[in-house]
Amino acid sequence: MNNGDASEIALTEDYCNEDYVNSHQLQQDHPCVIDIIRRKYLHSPSAVNGSVFVERTDVIDPSAGQSSIVLPHLNNKTGGFFVECGAGDGETLSNTYYMEKQLKWQGVLIEADRKSFSRILASKRQSYALPVCLSLKPYPTEVSFYEDGIAGEIYGDKISNLEEITTIENIANVQCFPLYSILLAVGRTQVDYFSVDVEGSESQILMSIPWHKVDIKTLTVEVTSRRQVDVDSLTKYMEKQNYKKVGLMAGLGYYDLIFVQNKEARHISFDRT
Template sequence: MARRVRRLAARAGIGIVRQRELESLRADRGAGHNLAFLKALPEQAPRLLPLLDASTAQLRQDLFALAITGFKRGGYFVEFGATDGKTLSNTHLLEKKFDWSGILAEPARCWHALLEENRDCIVDRRCVWHTSGERLPFSETGEAELSTIGAFTGSDHHAAARRGAASYDVQTVSLTDLLAQHEAPAEIDYLSIDTEGSEFAILEAFDFARYSIRVITCEHNYTDNRERIRALLEAQGYERRLEHVSQFDDWYVRAA
């Protein structure tokens, strides 16, 4: 097994790495994905490998954003839903290790206390939607990461897990208004979207002429909206990257 991991690491462009790092990859249940991810980014792999343990993102979206932005320090992110700001967070590493700042939005009440505790950036408790100022039913599930706007509870293969969810109303804000109200810069380095079904509606209403976003990762969960999102973003000059490793996410980079 060690020989196979070394061989895969070498193919990923890592070369000779420390045995401790290889053992960590072997022990990790996601080692296969990590190695595929590193192999897909051979030039950046030597710098990405030591960051694997610090990454909290489920599919290494945080490391993808770093690789595309040249391991930028002091960048700017926007992430929603943000959950507790650490568990499965796509931006925790960026804030804590690379001094990024930004905005987190999360309407699920169960996350609010920990979100404020875990992060030092702007936290907005409204639900990002295609329009601002609405009040919509929101379903908070037992598996809280699957919480979503009530209308989307049956939109993907997690529908069964959302049965019996607690329901309450949340206030909405559009993505454009969220950025404007928190005085976000016109150039956003990274946008992470995970709203369990409403992603297309949010992006369709966004003012791409007002804000330029370098990297977007967007969960699709293999729904019909996946290709609608792709068509929308490609029309705005984005390219989908690393589809073979992004799984239930799609990763987009604005063409230079």
């Protein structure tokens, strides 16, 4: 059965499930993929006193500086929209906490570590949240994931006999979805800020995005390698997607690259499609 035939299947749990979308490598915008995300993984923003937003004037930015670098490129806008992948507990070192609490942004928090995700839910963030990883392919996948708090990362392929393995600790099989699928599930393809911090898989995630179908204004991308060739390779790839590197943050054992959409080049690209 090809993807066209599959789209005619009723969106029921009997057919529309993880095994089906993974094994058939369904395209990112397939109705079944979007339905699974909404039905099984997507947690809606927490409402406080009947309102999505809680206005604050005393919020301290817990990020390592990413938000303070990105916001000026967005004219310090209020009411923006973010996606934070590798969101941790939603507070500690969060790149988006200040945006949400101080500037009334909304967004999507993505965190595959189960303990960290439970803390996101407990923190009552006013954003969507999903206990998944971003797929390294342009279709849904399942992988093994090393759970280690803010240092969690994709371990490798799905482990079929995980319950029998006793030599590997803190490993869980996790469902992954493409970023584009998640954006469609929340009804948003325009993103002001995309934070990617997944301990080594950032480039593969970026290369799975259909850039002509999304409008992402700014990004911070962690690069765990300090090799200049790796930084240059990612920079050249993003330049081809009509982004320019406007900064580099050096941390303990990592770089954060800051990219801003090249508006002039982006405009030309849209005119050609």
